[in-house]
Amino acid sequence: MARVPFIAGNWKMNGDPTQAKILCAALVARSKDWPSVSGEKVAVALFPPFVSLATAAETLKGTDIILGAQNMHEAQSGAFTGEVSAPMLLTAGCRMVILGHSERRQYFGETDAAVNRKVLTALEVGLHPIVCVGETLEEREADRTEEIVGRQLAGGLKGLSEDLMQTVTIAYEPVWAIGTGKVATIQQAGEVHRFIRQWMADTLSRDVAEAVRIQYGGSVKPDNAEGLLADPDIDGALVGGASLDADQFDGIIRAVKP
Numbered sequence: 001m002a003r004v005p006f007i008a009g010n011w012k013m014n015g016d017p018t019q020a021k022i023l024c025a026a027l028v029a030r031s032k033d034w035p036s037v038s039g040e041k042v043a044v045a046l047f048p049p050f051v052s053l054a055t056a057a058e059t060l061k062g063t064d065i066i067l068g069a070q071n072m073h074e075a076q077s078g079a080f081t082g083e084v085s086a087p088m089l090l091t092a093g094c095r096m097v098i099l100g101h102s103e104r105r106q107y108f109g110e111t112d113a114a115v116n117r118k119v120l121t122a123l124e125v126g127l128h129p130i131v132c133v134g135e136t137l138e139e140r141e142a143d144r145t146e147e148i149v150g151r152q153l154a155g156g157l158k159g160l161s162e163d164l165m166q167t168v169t170i171a172y173e174p175v176w177a178i179g180t181g182k183v184a185t186i187q188q189a190g191e192v193h194r195f196i197r198q199w200m201a202d203t204l205s206r207d208v209a210e211a212v213r214i215q216y217g218g219s220v221k222p223d224n225a226e227g228l229l230a231d232p233d234i235d236g237a238l239v240g241g242a243s244l245d246a247d248q249f250d251g252i253i254r255a256v257k258p
């Protein structure tokens, strides 16, 4: 079965409720003729900051655009001042959550074990995670990309059954390509995507490996999206900067070829 391409917009710490309403409405207006692949419409999700989720949920109501959050706490409730739980995200209208983004790993000390606890909690309450993996420039130059990505997959996805794994999306985001304008070449990205798919085939099963969508992330723009998305193992994009502009994000979605 063909994997339906999946384009996601990670707004990061941008987009207050007023801006969220404008951006969501602009995308809803453009969504009518977004491309389909094998009869199924390209999947699109938006990940605004917590404070803008309610406005975004309201503006996206009745559309196919999926709402998600950028992070969550591993516990379902409790004395964790300043944190937000998975059940809260569900009631706020989220169906997905980004976990293990390199900025969370880099600036907030998230380990593979912490990512794993969050993944398990998200799945337990019925939120579908996008689990991010990727190497730094130093690691790539030392030829350690597969070792690092393999470790992040093994640690972050520990304990997942084949069924649960099929509800997860993986995002390969080389850290050196995020927000830098330096996009991985199609060959560089494709190689790691095939490594990830093989890892899933070896660890879980060939069926799981064929079903799970692997997005590429890192400086995806309308002008480089078409080439990346044409690779059979690149199933979509996790877009940061360009997802804050309706025309650019729309352009990336339209780069999906039917």
Ligand code: PGA
Pocket: 010, 173, 177, 178, 179, 180, 181, 217, 218, 219, 220, 238, 239, 240, 241, 242
């Ligand atoms: P970017 O961010 O598109 O701005 O490089 C991607 C991401 O961090 O998800």
